[in-house]
Amino acid sequence: MNFCPKCAGTLEERILEGKTRQACTVCDFVFYRDPKPVAGVLAFKGEKLLLIQRGNEPKLGQWSFPTGYVDIGDTPMETAVREAKEEADVDVELDRLLGVYSNENRTVVLIIYVGRVVAGTPAGRAEALDARLFTLDTLPELAFDHDYHILEDLFHQNTDS
Ligand SMILES: [Zn+2]
Numbered sequence: 151m152n153f154c155p156k157c158a159g160t161l162e163e164r165i166l167e168g169k170t171r172q173a174c175t176v177c178d179f180v181f182y183r184d185p186k187p188v189a190g191v192l193a194f195k196g197e198k199l200l201l202i203q204r205g206n207e208p209k210l211g212q213w214s215f216p217t218g219y220v221d222i223g224d225t226p227m228e229t230a231v232r233e234a235k236e237e238a239d240v241d242v243e244l245d246r247l248l249g250v251y252s253n254e255n256r257t258v259v260l261i262i263y264v265g266r267v268v269a270g271t272p273a274g275r276a277e278a279l280d281a282r283l284f285t286l287d288t289l290p291e292l293a294f295d296h297d298y299h300i301l302e303d304l305f306h307q308n309t310d311s
Pocket residue numbers: 154155156157158159174175176177178179
């Protein structure tokens with residue numbers, strides 16, 4: 151964005167609240183870049199974890215959990231269930247919230263649940279090239295550093311309980 155959304159004035163970079171922001175040189179409007187909410191699920195069938203092979207950049211062809219942007223009008227829980235259906239063609243039920251994560255670039259906030267595959271055979275659909283169940287000791291390389299952080303949280307919570 152190069153122009154102010156309020157008055158079409160030129161934006162400039164300013165240091166505000168210790169961060170570099172875009173601000174309007176005419177009306178002083180500050181353009182805050184908000185991260186988008188993304189919801190997803192670690193869905194298990196028995197001991198196996200559902201992963202999808204990404205069909206989009208970034209990380210095209212690499213494996214991750216089914217996730218998607220939360221649409222206005224949908225809850226994060228509804229989004230997580232919908233994305234598992236859209237990307238892996240399975241029905242999942244959510245058991246609990248695992249955690250909330252933001253990535254290195256802070257462009258998204260991830261809301262990750264733990265759940266179960268209750269129906270369907272995983273098959274890649276929509277933005278997913280493939281979808282499969284993996285045992286935890288045979289996981290492929292995962293697409294994002296935060297995927298590993300999320301899995302560590304799952305293991306720690308399972309150990310603590
Ligand atoms: Zn302005």
